[in-house]
């Protein structure tokens with residue numbers, strides 16, 4: 528064999544070591560031994576997923592109590608896949624106004640371009656959602672707690688109405704992460720998660736997943752995923768799988784820090800109100816108690832009215848807390864988010880005269896976190 532050929536064909540036993548974790552196979556081409564293989568259903572191309580994808584899919588099924596899982600390269604793609612796979616031109620979709628902004632935009636812009644009409648509804652609508660159903664309504668898209676303002680949907684009431692009308696429900700469960708909330712067990716048909724957040728847990732990888740128990744729905748999602756060519760890189764699937772191993776312990780610490788921070792903030796004069804569904808002072812706390820078993824580290828706070836310059840001084844004085852989008856990583860984040868807020872109704876939960884903050888409690892020592900905020904608050908009056 529000539530040198531050039533040797534460089535290409537030299538390889539050893541690919542499965543020699545009995546590693547704890549699955550191997551990361553980086554592959555587009557998979558070698559096929561017989562022509563017959565091509566006719567079967569086996570994996571014949573990298574985009575279909577490899578060892579690490581199969582393990583992550585199985586783990587996501589365990590996490591969300593699902594039978595089928597589909598991986599995507601970020602959370603928004605998972606939201607988009609779930610909706611687009613289940614509708615066709617002429618259909619109508621209902622979506623909660625508290626959805627993650629880009630997911631809302633997907634309903635408004637992309638579904639419309641596919642010939643699908645949509646109506647958004649206030650997340651706290653409960654069984655009144657029935658009044659919005661049209662003969663063409665195929666899907667109800669939910670997220671709870673809602674992005675930015677943390678209102679809850681009355682999931683059981685909405686699922687009951689959806690079932691009665693043969694409408695599929697899709698639920699973004701990124702906040703509950705499959706640990707604190709199991710929507711499929713409460714009758715939801717499809718769950719999506721931005722694995723980017725708590726599953727990955729280290730702010731270094733983006734990934735998403737769609738889960739269901741229904742074979743019919745799974746077939747539709749599978750076909751849509753094939754048509755659009757959605758996939759997740761093996762390295763990113765590996766990182767997400769690694770994150771899953773420690774998800775429960777990390778979430779317990781995020782939860783404890785989140786409660787402690789919320790309580791500390793609730794007693795500060797600079798804060799009007801905290802928006803944390805796990806607290807008794809949250810207007811939807813009874814729904815949280817009924818449907819959730821815990822709270823992650825993400826919650827909101829409404830500040831007492833201040834000038835923009837004072838807000839800037841506060842934000843720029845933080846040292847441990849950083850401003851940044853996303854959440855679910857080990858690091859604490861705090862971001863003003865009035866500009867992203869876009870709600871239908873004037874629900875009392877959104878009422879505010881001061882800035883709205885979104886806070887992610889990381890894994891740092893709580894005393895350091897409160898000390899950081901205390902010194903940043905002190906800068907407001909400087």
Ligand SMILES: Cc1ncc(COP(=O)(O)O)c(C=O)c1O
Pocket residue numbers: 601602603604606627670674699701702720721722723724733734735853854
């Ligand atoms: C609730 C929720 N769903 C979906 C997404 C989208 O995830 P990704 O950033 O991985 O696209 C986000 C991102 O912030 C989110 O907060």
